[in-house]
Amino acid sequence: MRIPFLGPRHDSNGDAALPADPEAIADLMSECELLRTQAAEAGVRLDDTPASLEALDQLVPRWRDDAETLPWLGHDAGLYLGTVVVRTVPGSAWRIRRDGEPVVRLPSGREVEVAEYGREWAVSGVPELSQLYAEVAEI
Numbered sequence: 001m002r003i004p005f006l007g008p009r010h011d012s013n014g015d016a017a018l019p020a021d022p023e024a025i026a027d028l029m030s031e032c033e034l035l036r037t038q039a040a041e042a043g044v045r046l047d048d049t050p051a052s053l054e055a056l057d058q059l060v061p062r063w064r065d066d067a068e069t070l071p072w073l074g075h076d077a078g079l080y081l082g083t084v085v086v087r088t089v090p091g092s093a094w095r096i097r098r099d100g101e102p103v104v105r106l107p108s109g110r111e112v113e114v115a116e117y118g119r120e121w122a123v124s125g126v127p128e129l130s131q132l133y134a135e136v137a138e139i
Contacts, residue, residue: 022086025094029102030083035076038063046080048087050137053129056080061125070122078118081129085112089137104136112136 030048035056039046044055056077063073082104086092091107103111117132 032076074119074122078115082114
């Protein structure tokens, strides 16, 4: 996902510099409109909690029949996973790499490529989003 309106600013590591308001970035990353629409149609409420990841894991993956929707939904699933991590794991934050890919930086310094995990989940259902959250949150 490229975020051009954040501008070409880069930090000393060459990564895109994010605005100073982490909550604004979290709100931006949490939109995930396609995923939220699909979930709502299935009666699943996405409330940015680990329990909502478990509910997503239980959805019938009808999107797999639509090759055009699949990558977008997977990207949204990754952003949603990242949103849950950022909102529930103290010290976690979004970071945009130089290539434009959003990642979640954990307090340990580890970076999680949530979009890639979301795409894998959308295609195969494995690993489950709730399992990924547990591993990332070190539960």
